[in-house]
Amino acid sequence: MPAAALTSKSKSTPRSVLFDLPYVPREKKALPAGRPREWYITHNRRLKAMRLAIALLDSGVWMPNQAKNTTIRSMAEDIGIHPPSDITCHMVRALMRYSR
Numbered sequence: 001m002p003a004a005a006l007t008s009k010s011k012s013t014p015r016s017v018l019f020d021l022p023y024v025p026r027e028k029k030a031l032p033a034g035r036p037r038e039w040y041i042t043h044n045r046r047l048k049a050m051r052l053a054i055a056l057l058d059s060g061v062w063m064p065n066q067a068k069n070t071t072i073r074s075m076a077e078d079i080g081i082h083p084p085s086d087i088t089c090h091m092v093r094a095l096m097r098y099s100r
Contacts, residue, residue: 048084049091055079056096064093 031040055075061067072092073083084092 045085045088045091048081049088049095051079051081052076052084052088052092053095056092062096064096067093067096 031043052072052075055078056067056072059075061071061075067089069086069089072089076083
């Protein structure tokens with residue numbers, strides 16, 4: 001193999017990405033006005049379900065059948081958000097199920 005081929009590959013090494021930097025939430029923006037109240041409730045419920053699903057996955061709960069309502073509610077307490085309703089717990093399990 002020519003020496004030029006070996007050196008060109010070594011120059012194209014990808015940069016490492018640091019994931020251990022502290023998380024800073026983005027600045028909150030107001031939600032669009034003029035939507036029905038049910039839309040805002042559903043929107044906030046989806047955001048909460050996503051936060052909880054990510055926290056559960058990070059803690060080692062991989063399967064939806066491992067995520068009982070009590071597990072989800074204790075995780076909500078651990079990360080500092082209000083306990084979710086039964087509907088939100090169901091949504092968390094659905095997100096875990098369909099993310100595969």
